[in-house]
Amino acid sequence: MTIDNSSEQFPTPNPLEGKPLPPIPLLTMFRLGLYQMGLGIMSLLTLGVINRIMIDELKVPALIAAGAIAMHQFVSPARIWFGQMSDAKPLWGYHRSSYVWIGLILFTSAAFLAMQVVWQLGASIQVNGFNGIAxxxxxxxxxxxxxxxLALSASSTPFTALLFDVSDEENRSKLISIVWSMLMVGIVIGAIISSKILHR
Known part of the structure; x- marks a missing residue:
């Protein structure tokens, strides 16, 4: 009786398995946090400012304005799907970074398009009232x-998975705390910028 020594029965061990990940420098943690800080700024400048402009300046009914803006929350369950996609299907050889960059480009472009539609909606209301065109x-x-x-989900969920991938249990808590603290910093910066813009 012969013993099968094929790699299928005795798989070759991964040389990196069981080895701790290299520690993440503090500067790299803050660099990763810039993404979350940008999200905080974007959330104030897009959602908060657009909402205020639509209701106060363009006289869009609050229910319509809030309903349109809230659509980005109704699609948030797609985060689960995008997380699974980034696990199973890498883009251009990257499981996380490609999704982060593509989502980032798409949601910033969507924010720009939203502003153009807001101006058209306001102009339509001023000329014709709130009719079918509006x-x-x-x-x-x-x-x-x-x-x-959807673009925000495609970007932020793989980014969160990226934080898990590049850290181990020893420095993950420090990384997460810095990154999410910078989200709060971005929200504060966005609030200051939006208040300065709207008071001019």
Whole structure:
């Protein structure tokens, strides 16, 4: 009776398995936190400022404005799907970075498109009142915010998985605390910028 020594029965061990990941320098942690800081700024400048402009300046009904903007939250369950996608299907050889960059480009582009639609919606209301054309613009704005939410999900969930991938149990808590603290910093910066812009 012969013994099968093939690699299928005795798989070759991974030389990196069981070895701790190299510690993440403090500067790298803050560099990773820039992404979250940018999200904080974007959340204030897009969602908060657009909401205020639509209701106070353009006289869009609050229910319509809030409903259109809230569409980015209705698609948030897609985060689970994008997380699984980044696990199973790498893009251009990267499991996380490609999704982060593509999502980032898409949600910033969606924010720009949303502003253009907001101006068209406001102009339509001023000329014709809130009629069928205004409802079409509001529907288009809701679709753009849904795309904004999908792009945000495609970027932020793989980014969170990236933080887990590059850290181990010893420095993961420090990394997560710094990165999420910078989200709060971004929200504060966005609030200061938006208040300065709206008071001019």
């Amino acid at each position: 409802y079409l613009w509001a529907g288009l704005l809701a679709l753009i915010f849904a795309g904004y939410g």
